[in-house]
Amino acid sequence: METTTNNSNFKSEEYFINMGPQHPATHGVLRLLLTIDGEIIKKVEPDLGYIHRSIEKMCERDSYQQIVHLTDRMDYLSSHINNEAVCLTVENALQIEVPDRVKVIRTIIGELTRIASHCLWWGVMGMDVGALTTYFYGFRDREMINDIFEETCGARLTMNYNIPGGLMFDIHPNFVKRVKDFIAHFKTKLPEYDTLLTGNVIFQKRTKGVGILTKEDAISFGASGPVGRASGYSCDVRKHHPYSALDRVTFNEALKTEGDTFARYQVRIQEMWESLSIIEQLIDNIPEGDYKVATNAVIKLPKGEYYQKVETARGELGVYIISTGTKNPYRVKFRSPGFSNLSLLSHIAVGGKIGDLVATMATLDIVVPDIDR
Protein backbone atom coordinates (compact mmCIF):
# COMPACT_ATOMS: atom_id res chain seq x y z
CA MET A 1 0.00 0.00 0.00
CA GLU A 2 2.83 2.36 0.91
CA THR A 3 4.63 1.96 -2.39
CA THR A 4 1.74 3.26 -4.42
CA THR A 5 1.10 6.35 -2.34
CA ASN A 6 4.72 7.35 -1.74
CA ASN A 7 6.10 6.80 -5.20
CA SER A 8 7.37 10.19 -6.31
CA ASN A 9 7.26 9.53 -10.03
CA PHE A 10 3.64 8.54 -10.25
CA LYS A 11 0.87 10.22 -8.36
CA SER A 12 -1.78 7.79 -7.24
CA GLU A 13 -5.32 8.87 -7.14
CA GLU A 14 -8.33 7.31 -5.55
CA TYR A 15 -11.12 6.57 -7.89
CA PHE A 16 -14.49 4.96 -7.79
CA ILE A 17 -15.93 2.02 -9.69
CA ASN A 18 -19.11 0.03 -9.57
CA MET A 19 -19.09 -3.68 -8.98
CA GLY A 20 -22.48 -4.95 -9.97
CA PRO A 21 -25.47 -4.87 -9.92
CA GLN A 22 -25.04 -7.35 -12.76
CA HIS A 23 -21.76 -8.92 -11.78
CA PRO A 24 -21.26 -12.69 -11.59
CA ALA A 25 -19.19 -12.48 -8.42
CA THR A 26 -21.82 -10.61 -6.43
CA HIS A 27 -24.19 -13.59 -6.62
CA GLY A 28 -27.26 -11.64 -7.50
CA VAL A 29 -28.22 -8.06 -8.01
CA LEU A 30 -25.98 -6.44 -5.43
CA ARG A 31 -24.13 -3.26 -6.26
CA LEU A 32 -20.87 -2.51 -4.51
CA LEU A 33 -19.48 1.01 -4.69
CA LEU A 34 -15.73 0.59 -4.50
CA THR A 35 -13.31 3.39 -3.80
CA ILE A 36 -9.95 2.07 -4.87
CA ASP A 37 -6.39 3.23 -5.11
CA GLY A 38 -4.78 1.18 -7.84
CA GLU A 39 -6.00 -2.21 -6.83
CA ILE A 40 -6.15 -1.52 -3.10
CA ILE A 41 -9.64 -1.16 -1.77
CA LYS A 42 -10.16 1.95 0.32
CA LYS A 43 -13.86 1.76 0.86
CA VAL A 44 -16.72 -0.63 0.07
CA GLU A 45 -20.31 0.51 0.17
CA PRO A 46 -22.98 -2.08 -0.61
CA ASP A 47 -25.98 -0.60 -2.37
CA LEU A 48 -29.10 -2.64 -1.81
CA GLY A 49 -32.65 -2.68 -3.04
CA TYR A 50 -32.38 -4.04 -6.57
CA ILE A 51 -34.49 -7.09 -5.75
CA HIS A 52 -36.65 -5.65 -3.00
CA ARG A 53 -40.14 -7.17 -3.15
CA SER A 54 -41.48 -5.94 0.21
CA ILE A 55 -42.06 -9.42 1.52
CA GLU A 56 -42.55 -8.12 5.05
CA LYS A 57 -45.33 -5.83 3.88
CA MET A 58 -46.92 -8.61 1.84
CA CYS A 59 -46.97 -10.72 4.99
CA GLU A 60 -49.26 -8.14 6.60
CA ARG A 61 -51.72 -8.72 3.78
CA ASP A 62 -51.66 -12.51 3.90
CA SER A 63 -53.00 -15.08 6.28
CA TYR A 64 -50.58 -17.13 8.34
CA GLN A 65 -50.71 -20.10 5.96
CA GLN A 66 -49.95 -17.81 3.03
CA ILE A 67 -46.93 -16.17 4.69
CA VAL A 68 -45.04 -19.45 4.60
CA HIS A 69 -44.64 -19.58 0.83
CA LEU A 70 -43.27 -16.02 0.72
CA THR A 71 -40.34 -17.01 2.90
CA ASP A 72 -39.28 -19.49 0.20
CA ARG A 73 -38.37 -16.48 -1.86
CA MET A 74 -36.08 -14.90 0.72
CA ASP A 75 -33.13 -17.19 1.14
CA TYR A 76 -34.08 -19.60 -1.61
CA LEU A 77 -31.22 -21.95 -0.82
CA SER A 78 -32.57 -22.71 2.63
CA SER A 79 -36.25 -22.37 1.83
CA HIS A 80 -37.34 -25.28 3.99
CA ILE A 81 -35.66 -23.80 7.07
CA ASN A 82 -37.26 -20.42 6.41
CA ASN A 83 -40.67 -22.09 6.20
CA GLU A 84 -39.94 -23.94 9.39
CA ALA A 85 -39.13 -20.69 11.18
CA VAL A 86 -42.52 -19.15 10.34
CA CYS A 87 -44.36 -22.37 11.19
CA LEU A 88 -42.57 -22.68 14.53
CA THR A 89 -43.47 -19.09 15.39
CA VAL A 90 -47.14 -19.66 14.60
CA GLU A 91 -47.19 -23.01 16.41
CA ASN A 92 -45.56 -21.49 19.50
CA ALA A 93 -48.07 -18.68 19.50
CA LEU A 94 -51.00 -21.09 19.19
CA GLN A 95 -49.30 -23.44 21.68
CA ILE A 96 -49.63 -26.39 19.34
CA GLU A 97 -47.39 -29.37 19.98
CA VAL A 98 -46.60 -30.94 16.61
CA PRO A 99 -46.15 -34.73 16.42
CA ASP A 100 -42.69 -36.24 16.75
CA ARG A 101 -42.84 -37.43 13.16
CA VAL A 102 -43.17 -33.86 11.94
CA LYS A 103 -40.24 -32.70 14.05
CA VAL A 104 -37.94 -35.43 12.78
CA ILE A 105 -38.91 -34.98 9.13
CA ARG A 106 -38.48 -31.23 9.40
CA THR A 107 -35.03 -31.65 10.86
CA ILE A 108 -33.94 -34.19 8.23
CA ILE A 109 -35.11 -32.03 5.35
CA GLY A 110 -33.63 -28.96 7.02
CA GLU A 111 -30.21 -30.58 7.23
CA LEU A 112 -30.50 -31.81 3.64
CA THR A 113 -31.25 -28.22 2.69
CA ARG A 114 -28.13 -27.11 4.51
CA ILE A 115 -26.00 -29.65 2.65
CA ALA A 116 -27.55 -28.63 -0.67
CA SER A 117 -26.86 -24.99 0.08
CA HIS A 118 -23.27 -25.67 1.10
CA CYS A 119 -22.76 -27.82 -2.03
CA LEU A 120 -23.83 -24.92 -4.16
CA TRP A 121 -21.70 -22.53 -2.14
CA TRP A 122 -18.68 -24.81 -2.51
CA GLY A 123 -19.09 -24.95 -6.27
CA VAL A 124 -19.53 -21.21 -6.57
CA MET A 125 -16.70 -20.51 -4.15
CA GLY A 126 -14.33 -22.50 -6.34
CA MET A 127 -15.61 -20.71 -9.40
CA ASP A 128 -15.11 -17.29 -7.82
CA VAL A 129 -11.44 -17.98 -7.19
CA GLY A 130 -10.99 -19.42 -10.65
CA ALA A 131 -11.67 -23.15 -10.44
CA LEU A 132 -14.62 -23.87 -12.71
CA THR A 133 -14.51 -27.64 -12.11
CA THR A 134 -15.85 -27.39 -8.58
CA TYR A 135 -19.08 -25.93 -9.88
CA PHE A 136 -19.98 -29.18 -11.63
CA TYR A 137 -18.97 -31.38 -8.72
CA GLY A 138 -21.00 -29.34 -6.28
CA PHE A 139 -24.05 -29.30 -8.51
CA ARG A 140 -23.85 -33.03 -9.15
CA ASP A 141 -24.31 -33.81 -5.46
CA ARG A 142 -26.86 -31.08 -4.96
CA GLU A 143 -28.89 -32.61 -7.76
CA MET A 144 -29.45 -35.77 -5.70
CA ILE A 145 -30.87 -33.71 -2.84
CA ASN A 146 -33.05 -31.74 -5.21
CA ASP A 147 -34.46 -35.01 -6.51
CA ILE A 148 -35.33 -36.04 -2.96
CA PHE A 149 -37.12 -32.73 -2.47
CA GLU A 150 -38.91 -32.98 -5.78
CA GLU A 151 -40.21 -36.44 -5.01
CA THR A 152 -41.38 -35.65 -1.49
CA CYS A 153 -42.30 -31.98 -1.58
CA GLY A 154 -43.14 -31.47 -5.24
CA ALA A 155 -40.65 -28.69 -5.89
CA ARG A 156 -36.90 -28.46 -6.05
CA LEU A 157 -36.21 -25.06 -4.59
CA THR A 158 -39.29 -23.26 -3.32
CA MET A 159 -40.72 -26.25 -1.58
CA ASN A 160 -43.37 -24.82 0.75
CA TYR A 161 -43.61 -28.20 2.48
CA ASN A 162 -44.33 -26.85 5.95
CA ILE A 163 -47.70 -25.58 7.06
CA PRO A 164 -48.55 -24.26 10.51
CA GLY A 165 -49.32 -27.47 12.39
CA GLY A 166 -47.13 -29.88 10.51
CA LEU A 167 -46.37 -30.84 6.95
CA MET A 168 -48.43 -30.46 3.81
CA PHE A 169 -48.38 -34.20 3.13
CA ASP A 170 -46.53 -37.26 4.34
CA ILE A 171 -43.08 -38.18 3.08
CA HIS A 172 -42.86 -40.20 -0.10
CA PRO A 173 -42.36 -43.98 0.38
CA ASN A 174 -39.00 -43.69 -1.38
CA PHE A 175 -37.79 -40.90 0.88
CA VAL A 176 -35.86 -42.99 3.42
CA LYS A 177 -34.17 -45.08 0.76
CA ARG A 178 -33.18 -42.06 -1.28
CA VAL A 179 -31.76 -40.24 1.73
CA LYS A 180 -29.72 -43.31 2.71
CA ASP A 181 -28.44 -43.60 -0.85
CA PHE A 182 -27.47 -39.96 -0.74
CA ILE A 183 -25.60 -40.33 2.57
CA ALA A 184 -23.64 -43.30 1.20
CA HIS A 185 -22.92 -41.40 -2.00
CA PHE A 186 -21.96 -38.13 -0.36
CA LYS A 187 -19.61 -39.75 2.15
CA THR A 188 -17.45 -40.87 -0.74
CA LYS A 189 -17.70 -37.52 -2.53
CA LEU A 190 -17.01 -35.13 0.33
CA PRO A 191 -13.35 -36.22 0.68
CA GLU A 192 -13.03 -35.48 -3.04
CA TYR A 193 -13.96 -31.88 -2.29
CA ASP A 194 -10.92 -31.65 -0.06
CA THR A 195 -8.62 -33.32 -2.57
CA LEU A 196 -9.83 -31.15 -5.38
CA LEU A 197 -9.87 -27.71 -3.80
CA THR A 198 -8.89 -27.48 -0.15
CA GLY A 199 -5.30 -28.60 -0.56
CA ASN A 200 -4.75 -26.68 -3.77
CA VAL A 201 -1.91 -24.23 -3.40
CA ILE A 202 -3.52 -21.51 -5.51
CA PHE A 203 -6.71 -21.75 -3.50
CA GLN A 204 -4.83 -21.58 -0.21
CA LYS A 205 -2.83 -18.57 -1.32
CA ARG A 206 -6.02 -16.84 -2.39
CA THR A 207 -7.86 -17.51 0.86
CA LYS A 208 -5.45 -17.76 3.80
CA GLY A 209 -5.12 -14.52 5.70
CA VAL A 210 -7.67 -12.79 3.48
CA GLY A 211 -10.64 -10.93 4.89
CA ILE A 212 -9.85 -11.49 8.54
CA LEU A 213 -12.72 -10.96 10.93
CA THR A 214 -11.94 -10.93 14.63
CA LYS A 215 -14.25 -12.43 17.19
CA GLU A 216 -15.05 -9.01 18.69
CA ASP A 217 -16.00 -7.63 15.28
CA ALA A 218 -18.04 -10.73 14.50
CA ILE A 219 -20.10 -10.16 17.64
CA SER A 220 -20.45 -6.41 17.20
CA PHE A 221 -21.52 -6.73 13.55
CA GLY A 222 -24.04 -9.40 14.44
CA ALA A 223 -22.38 -12.06 12.33
CA SER A 224 -23.98 -15.46 12.55
CA GLY A 225 -23.72 -18.85 10.97
CA PRO A 226 -20.44 -20.08 9.49
CA VAL A 227 -19.13 -16.50 9.23
CA GLY A 228 -19.36 -16.01 12.97
CA ARG A 229 -18.20 -19.51 13.83
CA ALA A 230 -15.06 -19.16 11.71
CA SER A 231 -14.07 -16.27 14.01
CA GLY A 232 -14.49 -18.39 17.11
CA TYR A 233 -17.92 -17.00 18.00
CA SER A 234 -20.07 -19.92 19.09
CA CYS A 235 -23.41 -18.89 17.64
CA ASP A 236 -25.09 -22.06 16.40
CA VAL A 237 -28.80 -21.70 17.15
CA ARG A 238 -29.16 -25.47 16.73
CA LYS A 239 -26.80 -25.94 19.66
CA HIS A 240 -27.86 -23.13 21.96
CA HIS A 241 -31.61 -23.01 21.32
CA PRO A 242 -32.52 -26.37 19.75
CA TYR A 243 -35.81 -26.54 17.90
CA SER A 244 -37.71 -29.40 16.23
CA ALA A 245 -35.76 -32.65 16.69
CA LEU A 246 -32.37 -31.05 17.15
CA ASP A 247 -32.42 -31.61 20.92
CA ARG A 248 -32.27 -35.38 20.44
CA VAL A 249 -29.19 -35.52 18.23
CA THR A 250 -25.53 -35.06 19.07
CA PHE A 251 -23.30 -33.05 16.80
CA ASN A 252 -20.30 -30.80 17.09
CA GLU A 253 -20.46 -27.14 16.37
CA ALA A 254 -17.87 -26.39 13.70
CA LEU A 255 -15.61 -23.73 15.19
CA LYS A 256 -12.46 -22.07 13.91
CA THR A 257 -10.52 -19.18 15.40
CA GLU A 258 -8.58 -17.80 12.43
CA GLY A 259 -11.48 -15.77 11.08
CA ASP A 260 -10.10 -15.59 7.55
CA THR A 261 -11.63 -16.76 4.30
CA PHE A 262 -10.03 -20.17 4.57
CA ALA A 263 -11.46 -20.69 8.06
CA ARG A 264 -14.96 -19.88 6.80
CA TYR A 265 -14.40 -22.38 4.03
CA GLN A 266 -13.33 -25.07 6.49
CA VAL A 267 -16.27 -24.39 8.79
CA ARG A 268 -18.72 -25.01 5.96
CA ILE A 269 -17.00 -28.23 4.88
CA GLN A 270 -17.11 -29.35 8.51
CA GLU A 271 -20.79 -28.44 8.72
CA MET A 272 -21.59 -30.74 5.82
CA TRP A 273 -20.10 -33.63 7.80
CA GLU A 274 -22.08 -32.64 10.88
CA SER A 275 -25.31 -32.39 8.91
CA LEU A 276 -24.68 -35.84 7.48
CA SER A 277 -24.26 -37.19 11.00
CA ILE A 278 -27.50 -35.52 12.15
CA ILE A 279 -29.42 -37.08 9.26
CA GLU A 280 -27.86 -40.47 9.97
CA GLN A 281 -28.99 -40.35 13.57
CA LEU A 282 -32.58 -39.57 12.61
CA ILE A 283 -33.26 -41.34 9.33
CA ASP A 284 -33.48 -44.87 10.75
CA ASN A 285 -36.14 -44.14 13.30
CA ILE A 286 -38.64 -41.67 11.95
CA PRO A 287 -41.48 -42.06 14.47
CA GLU A 288 -44.88 -43.20 13.23
CA GLY A 289 -47.79 -40.84 13.62
CA ASP A 290 -49.67 -38.05 11.99
CA TYR A 291 -47.92 -35.68 9.66
CA LYS A 292 -49.94 -32.72 10.85
CA VAL A 293 -52.27 -31.57 13.57
CA ALA A 294 -55.51 -29.96 12.56
CA THR A 295 -55.61 -26.19 12.84
CA ASN A 296 -58.46 -23.84 12.16
CA ALA A 297 -58.91 -22.91 8.53
CA VAL A 298 -58.52 -19.28 9.62
CA ILE A 299 -55.61 -19.02 12.01
CA LYS A 300 -55.82 -16.14 14.45
CA LEU A 301 -52.85 -15.67 16.72
CA PRO A 302 -53.56 -14.39 20.22
CA LYS A 303 -52.68 -10.75 20.73
CA GLY A 304 -49.00 -10.38 21.44
CA GLU A 305 -45.48 -10.53 20.09
CA TYR A 306 -43.74 -13.72 19.05
CA TYR A 307 -40.16 -14.46 18.12
CA GLN A 308 -38.45 -17.60 16.92
CA LYS A 309 -34.96 -18.05 15.59
CA VAL A 310 -33.56 -20.89 13.54
CA GLU A 311 -30.21 -21.66 11.98
CA THR A 312 -30.39 -21.48 8.22
CA ALA A 313 -27.45 -22.41 6.01
CA ARG A 314 -26.32 -18.78 6.26
CA GLY A 315 -26.86 -18.10 9.91
CA GLU A 316 -29.50 -16.99 12.31
CA LEU A 317 -32.91 -16.24 10.86
CA GLY A 318 -35.32 -14.61 13.26
CA VAL A 319 -39.05 -14.28 12.68
CA TYR A 320 -40.81 -11.62 14.70
CA ILE A 321 -44.56 -11.42 14.49
CA ILE A 322 -46.79 -8.85 16.18
CA SER A 323 -50.39 -9.95 16.26
CA THR A 324 -53.43 -7.93 17.20
CA GLY A 325 -55.64 -10.99 17.26
CA THR A 326 -56.84 -10.80 13.67
CA LYS A 327 -56.24 -13.26 10.86
CA ASN A 328 -53.36 -11.18 9.48
CA PRO A 329 -50.23 -10.23 11.39
CA TYR A 330 -49.91 -6.58 12.35
CA ARG A 331 -46.21 -6.59 11.56
CA VAL A 332 -43.72 -9.24 10.48
CA LYS A 333 -39.99 -8.68 10.69
CA PHE A 334 -37.38 -11.10 9.45
CA ARG A 335 -33.93 -10.89 10.93
CA SER A 336 -32.05 -12.27 7.98
CA PRO A 337 -28.52 -13.64 8.30
CA GLY A 338 -27.38 -12.28 4.95
CA PHE A 339 -28.00 -8.65 5.89
CA SER A 340 -25.81 -8.61 8.98
CA ASN A 341 -23.16 -10.75 7.29
CA LEU A 342 -23.02 -8.30 4.40
CA SER A 343 -22.70 -5.36 6.78
CA LEU A 344 -19.24 -6.52 7.84
CA LEU A 345 -17.98 -6.72 4.26
CA SER A 346 -17.09 -3.03 4.20
CA HIS A 347 -15.07 -3.63 7.36
CA ILE A 348 -13.05 -6.70 6.37
CA ALA A 349 -12.47 -5.98 2.68
CA VAL A 350 -10.73 -2.62 3.19
CA GLY A 351 -7.00 -2.82 2.54
CA GLY A 352 -7.27 -5.89 0.34
CA LYS A 353 -7.22 -6.29 -3.40
CA ILE A 354 -10.25 -6.58 -5.65
CA GLY A 355 -9.53 -10.28 -6.08
CA ASP A 356 -9.56 -10.67 -2.31
CA LEU A 357 -12.91 -8.94 -2.17
CA VAL A 358 -14.34 -11.57 -4.50
CA ALA A 359 -12.92 -14.39 -2.40
CA THR A 360 -14.23 -12.76 0.79
CA MET A 361 -17.69 -12.28 -0.64
CA ALA A 362 -17.76 -15.89 -1.73
CA THR A 363 -17.29 -17.12 1.82
CA LEU A 364 -19.79 -14.66 3.25
CA ASP A 365 -22.18 -16.72 1.10
CA ILE A 366 -24.58 -13.94 0.34
CA VAL A 367 -28.01 -14.58 -1.10
CA VAL A 368 -29.23 -11.19 -2.23
CA PRO A 369 -33.02 -11.79 -2.06
CA ASP A 370 -32.45 -12.61 1.60
CA ILE A 371 -30.80 -9.24 2.15
CA ASP A 372 -33.39 -7.20 0.27
CA ARG A 373 -36.48 -9.24 1.10
Next chain:
Amino acid sequence: MSYFSDIYKGIKTLLTGMSVTGKYFLNSRKGAITQQYPDNRDSLKMFDRFRGEVVMPHDENNEHRCTGCQKCELACPNGSIEIIWDRKVDPETGKKKKMIEKHIYHLGMCTMCGLCIEACPTDAIKWAQNFENSVYDRSYLTRVLNKPGSRLKPGVEE
Protein backbone atom coordinates in the same frame (compact mmCIF):
# COMPACT_ATOMS: atom_id res chain seq x y z
CA MET B 1 15.69 -23.04 -1.65
CA SER B 2 12.14 -22.44 -0.57
CA TYR B 3 11.54 -21.14 -4.07
CA PHE B 4 12.05 -24.60 -5.53
CA SER B 5 10.18 -26.37 -2.76
CA ASP B 6 7.26 -23.99 -3.38
CA ILE B 7 7.27 -24.91 -7.05
CA TYR B 8 7.42 -28.60 -6.17
CA LYS B 9 4.58 -28.22 -3.65
CA GLY B 10 2.50 -26.25 -6.12
CA ILE B 11 2.83 -28.84 -8.85
CA LYS B 12 2.11 -31.63 -6.39
CA THR B 13 -1.15 -30.07 -5.16
CA LEU B 14 -2.23 -29.37 -8.73
CA LEU B 15 -1.64 -32.99 -9.63
CA THR B 16 -3.54 -34.14 -6.53
CA GLY B 17 -6.57 -32.17 -7.71
CA MET B 18 -6.14 -33.39 -11.25
CA SER B 19 -6.13 -36.99 -10.05
CA VAL B 20 -9.79 -36.53 -9.12
CA THR B 21 -10.75 -34.94 -12.41
CA GLY B 22 -8.63 -37.48 -14.28
CA LYS B 23 -10.45 -40.33 -12.59
CA TYR B 24 -13.78 -38.94 -13.77
CA PHE B 25 -12.42 -38.30 -17.23
CA LEU B 26 -11.43 -41.94 -17.62
CA ASN B 27 -14.76 -43.16 -16.18
CA SER B 28 -16.88 -40.59 -17.95
CA ARG B 29 -19.42 -43.15 -19.15
CA LYS B 30 -20.11 -44.38 -15.64
CA GLY B 31 -22.35 -42.31 -13.45
CA ALA B 32 -23.06 -39.56 -15.92
CA ILE B 33 -26.06 -37.61 -14.72
CA THR B 34 -26.55 -35.30 -17.68
CA GLN B 35 -29.96 -35.65 -19.27
CA GLN B 36 -30.34 -35.01 -22.98
CA TYR B 37 -33.45 -33.02 -22.29
CA PRO B 38 -35.31 -32.19 -25.47
CA ASP B 39 -34.35 -35.56 -26.95
CA ASN B 40 -35.57 -37.59 -24.00
CA ARG B 41 -39.05 -36.12 -23.80
CA ASP B 42 -40.69 -39.46 -24.57
CA SER B 43 -39.01 -41.25 -21.70
CA LEU B 44 -38.85 -38.31 -19.29
CA LYS B 45 -41.14 -38.89 -16.35
CA MET B 46 -41.59 -36.31 -13.66
CA PHE B 47 -42.16 -37.27 -10.04
CA ASP B 48 -45.83 -37.79 -9.29
CA ARG B 49 -45.90 -34.96 -6.74
CA PHE B 50 -44.20 -32.47 -9.05
CA ARG B 51 -46.04 -29.17 -9.18
CA GLY B 52 -46.42 -28.22 -12.80
CA GLU B 53 -49.78 -26.53 -13.10
CA VAL B 54 -53.21 -26.81 -11.54
CA VAL B 55 -55.71 -28.87 -13.53
CA MET B 56 -59.27 -30.03 -12.93
CA PRO B 57 -59.74 -33.67 -13.90
CA HIS B 58 -62.93 -34.56 -15.76
CA ASP B 59 -64.34 -38.06 -16.11
CA GLU B 60 -65.71 -39.63 -19.29
CA ASN B 61 -69.16 -38.02 -18.80
CA ASN B 62 -67.55 -34.56 -18.75
CA GLU B 63 -68.18 -34.26 -15.04
CA HIS B 64 -65.88 -32.60 -12.54
CA ARG B 65 -65.88 -32.48 -8.76
CA CYS B 66 -65.86 -28.73 -8.19
CA THR B 67 -68.79 -27.52 -6.10
CA GLY B 68 -67.80 -23.87 -6.33
CA CYS B 69 -67.12 -23.46 -2.62
CA GLN B 70 -64.34 -20.95 -3.41
CA LYS B 71 -62.00 -22.29 -0.74
CA CYS B 72 -59.16 -22.44 -3.27
CA GLU B 73 -59.83 -18.84 -4.25
CA LEU B 74 -59.56 -17.80 -0.60
CA ALA B 75 -56.47 -19.91 0.02
CA CYS B 76 -54.56 -18.53 -2.95
CA PRO B 77 -52.03 -15.94 -1.78
CA ASN B 78 -51.95 -13.86 -4.95
CA GLY B 79 -55.32 -14.20 -6.62
CA SER B 80 -54.37 -16.74 -9.26
CA ILE B 81 -57.76 -18.40 -9.02
CA GLU B 82 -61.06 -16.74 -9.86
CA ILE B 83 -64.34 -18.56 -9.69
CA ILE B 84 -67.41 -17.27 -11.51
CA TRP B 85 -70.47 -19.01 -10.14
CA ASP B 86 -74.19 -18.81 -10.23
CA ARG B 87 -77.17 -20.45 -8.54
CA LYS B 88 -78.76 -22.79 -11.01
CA VAL B 89 -81.46 -25.42 -10.84
CA ASP B 90 -80.04 -28.86 -10.25
CA PRO B 91 -81.75 -31.16 -12.83
CA GLU B 92 -81.83 -34.09 -10.40
CA THR B 93 -83.24 -32.55 -7.25
CA GLY B 94 -84.97 -29.57 -8.81
CA LYS B 95 -83.49 -27.26 -6.20
CA LYS B 96 -81.36 -24.24 -6.80
CA LYS B 97 -77.69 -24.95 -6.13
CA LYS B 98 -74.38 -23.07 -6.33
CA MET B 99 -72.58 -24.11 -9.49
CA ILE B 100 -69.46 -22.88 -11.20
CA GLU B 101 -69.60 -21.23 -14.56
CA LYS B 102 -65.89 -20.70 -14.93
CA HIS B 103 -62.96 -21.78 -12.80
CA ILE B 104 -60.30 -19.38 -14.04
CA TYR B 105 -56.66 -20.13 -13.26
CA HIS B 106 -53.89 -17.63 -13.99
CA LEU B 107 -50.82 -19.78 -14.48
CA GLY B 108 -48.69 -16.69 -15.01
CA MET B 109 -49.36 -15.52 -11.46
CA CYS B 110 -49.19 -18.91 -9.77
CA THR B 111 -46.30 -19.49 -7.38
CA MET B 112 -46.95 -23.25 -7.12
CA CYS B 113 -47.42 -23.08 -3.37
CA GLY B 114 -50.05 -25.80 -3.36
CA LEU B 115 -52.39 -24.14 -0.85
CA CYS B 116 -55.41 -24.33 -3.19
CA ILE B 117 -55.08 -28.08 -3.59
CA GLU B 118 -54.64 -28.44 0.17
CA ALA B 119 -57.78 -26.39 0.73
CA CYS B 120 -60.03 -28.23 -1.76
CA PRO B 121 -62.53 -30.34 0.19
CA THR B 122 -63.65 -32.43 -2.79
CA ASP B 123 -60.31 -33.05 -4.55
CA ALA B 124 -61.61 -31.24 -7.60
CA ILE B 125 -58.23 -29.78 -8.57
CA LYS B 126 -54.85 -31.45 -8.61
CA TRP B 127 -51.31 -30.96 -9.86
CA ALA B 128 -50.34 -31.85 -13.40
CA GLN B 129 -46.73 -32.75 -14.06
CA ASN B 130 -46.48 -30.70 -17.24
CA PHE B 131 -43.67 -28.16 -17.01
CA GLU B 132 -43.34 -26.85 -20.55
CA ASN B 133 -45.44 -23.77 -20.04
CA SER B 134 -43.85 -21.22 -22.33
CA VAL B 135 -46.27 -19.46 -24.68
CA TYR B 136 -46.05 -16.53 -27.04
CA ASP B 137 -48.61 -14.38 -25.29
CA ARG B 138 -49.34 -13.94 -21.64
CA SER B 139 -53.09 -14.29 -22.24
CA TYR B 140 -52.62 -17.98 -23.07
CA LEU B 141 -51.60 -18.48 -19.44
CA THR B 142 -55.09 -17.65 -18.23
CA ARG B 143 -56.93 -20.91 -18.37
CA VAL B 144 -60.48 -22.00 -17.72
CA LEU B 145 -60.12 -25.26 -15.89
CA ASN B 146 -63.65 -26.64 -16.27
CA LYS B 147 -64.34 -27.84 -19.78
CA PRO B 148 -67.23 -26.33 -21.77
CA GLY B 149 -70.53 -28.04 -21.03
CA SER B 150 -69.14 -29.85 -18.02
CA ARG B 151 -71.16 -30.24 -14.85
CA LEU B 152 -70.75 -31.30 -11.27
CA LYS B 153 -70.49 -35.02 -10.71
CA PRO B 154 -73.65 -36.15 -8.90
CA GLY B 155 -73.12 -37.03 -5.28
CA VAL B 156 -70.16 -34.74 -4.70
CA GLU B 157 -70.96 -32.67 -1.65
CA GLU B 158 -68.79 -30.24 0.21
